[in-house]
Amino acid sequence: MCPRAADPADSTLLRAGGSVAVATLVSRATGFVRTLAIVATIGLGLVNSSYTVANTLPTSIYQLLLGGVLTSVVVPVLVRAAREDGDDGEAFAHRLLSVAAVGLGVATVLATAAAPWLVGL
Numbered sequence: 001m002c003p004r005a006a007d008p009a010d011s012t013l014l015r016a017g018g019s020v021a022v023a024t025l026v027s028r029a030t031g032f033v034r035t036l037a038i039v040a041t042i043g044l045g046l047v048n049s050s051y052t053v054a055n056t057l058p059t060s061i062y063q064l065l066l067g068g069v070l071t072s073v074v075v076p077v078l079v080r081a082a083r084e085d086g087d088d089g090e091a092f093a094h095r096l097l098s099v100a101a102v103g104l105g106v107a108t109v110l111a112t113a114a115a116p117w118l119v120g121l
Contacts, residue, residue, distance in 0.1 A: 053119055061111055061118075065104075 042048050074096070081089030111118065 057115075057118060058111075061107075065107060 038051065039048065042051060078089060078093060078096070081092040083089075085092055
């Protein structure tokens with residue numbers, strides 16, 4: 001049997017996978033260096049804990065409110081509106097953006113008012 005010829009798609013996939021692996025490694029390394037710099041600058045005490053909570057709490061709230069909603073609900077609805085509406089879904093997208101801006105504004109005000117409770121949580 002003769003060996004199978006190399007498929008160009010296989011080499012492209014390997015190259016892309018390698019790029020993602022290198023990018024992930026660089027990201028992890030720079031994140032570790034960032035953490036070391038923060039610890040060297042503000043120490044391991046109460047200030048560091050306060051900084052960590054202040055830095056991660058907004059991201060956690062964002063992920064709870066929007067993380068899964070954007071990918072599982074909003075994108076498919078926008079694609080369907082673009083396919084079915086006469087204006088390629090532009091009016092629907094404007095209405096959705098308006099509702100999202102108002103909703104996020106309300107969520108921001110509520111999260112700011114509830115910040116002491118959220119930090120304690």
